[in-house]
Amino acid sequence: MRSTTIRRWSVVHTWTSLICTLFLFLLALTGLPLIFHHELEHLLGEAPELREMAPGTAHLDLQQLVEAGERHRPDEVVQYLGWEEDEPNGVVTIMAATASTEPNSSHTFMLDARTGEAVEMPAANGGFMMLMLRLHVDLFAGLPGKLLLAFMGMLFVLAIISGVVLYAPFMRKLRFAEVRDKSTRLRWLDLHNLIGIVTLTWALTVGVTGVISACADLLIEAWRGDTLAAMVEPYRDAPPLTERAPASRLLEIARAAAPGMRPDFIAFPGTRFSSEHHYAVFMVGSSHLTSHLWTPVLIDARTLQVTAVGTRPWYMDALAMSQPLHFGDYGGRPMQILWAVLDVLTLIVLGSGLYLWWVRRRAPRATLRGEVAA
């Protein structure tokens, strides 16, 4: 590689890294507890605990649950009902002042599907884990915050790519994983290169899926304007919904319309994930891979007729697949632990990168040139 080429890539690597480092520190630090959010919520006593009842106790129907929710929070309406695989007797319920209220102003709790009893989910509404989540997702700044972090994520990806290019000239005369002990700086240079290159796949995956997730709002808006709008086209001039049919049979109807799939969540009429005139039941597949991919079944909220079974645009599939690949929650406890180790290693790459930049600014050029060749 010519030395001018090396210098150019070096400038790219230095500046993309420097600009995003502070944000990446924050993302890696707040991401660490989020990897274990399930376990930590239990530890902090913030996970919903349903009462012990005889196994196989019958569930209420959905309309009864909706009414139980409305009794619990009389001034609010149900926005979403959702199901979690590890709590088959609970229904996650999200309510807010109006159907279209933005997510951060909603209240999340769990309804016991057997009794209609409301069980609080403190971690979903505030507290330490929510603080970590907001710092990780939007810096408490809504869409601008998310887009800023998306931009930082893109710089991070560029920093990784330029780092890989620079790996070649720096390692030309060294064996893989050789760490020189001649000076603190050399040792950290070699460690930076080694850890950076071995964590490449993971860091790129988490970086790219993080950028995609940070653009979720834009993707959902695109989906609303494109796929959803086409599905509800016949309703464009329909009068506003006045009377809503009971939610009781929504799951049966959706299962019949999308055989072999299971419900993930229901978006009520007027929410971001549905139209003004529909219940949207979001179904997921039953295989490992398809369990992440949503297929909406749109059900007329007045007649309970299925009016459309959604197609999935590629960008919504990309968004859906970005979730497990970013969270590391799909390969058991060992995967969570490896996610945490790789996260800490990324912190070390960031820190050593910053250190190397700092000491290099003070080193004479001749030494540096010698290093690349030596």
Add this chain to the structure above:
Amino acid sequence: MRQSTFTIPALLAVLGAAGLFAALLGDGAWDALAWLGLGLPAVIGTWPLLRR
């Protein structure tokens, strides 16, 4: 002949990508492939930090 600078990193990268994808397909052996693919970088990256 000296091996190319990128031989081992490329192998690790491919194995890591295969592991990340495999675990999406199933549990058990599929997950184990991810543990291997992510475990090698984790060990190779951590080891020289612990050794002085």
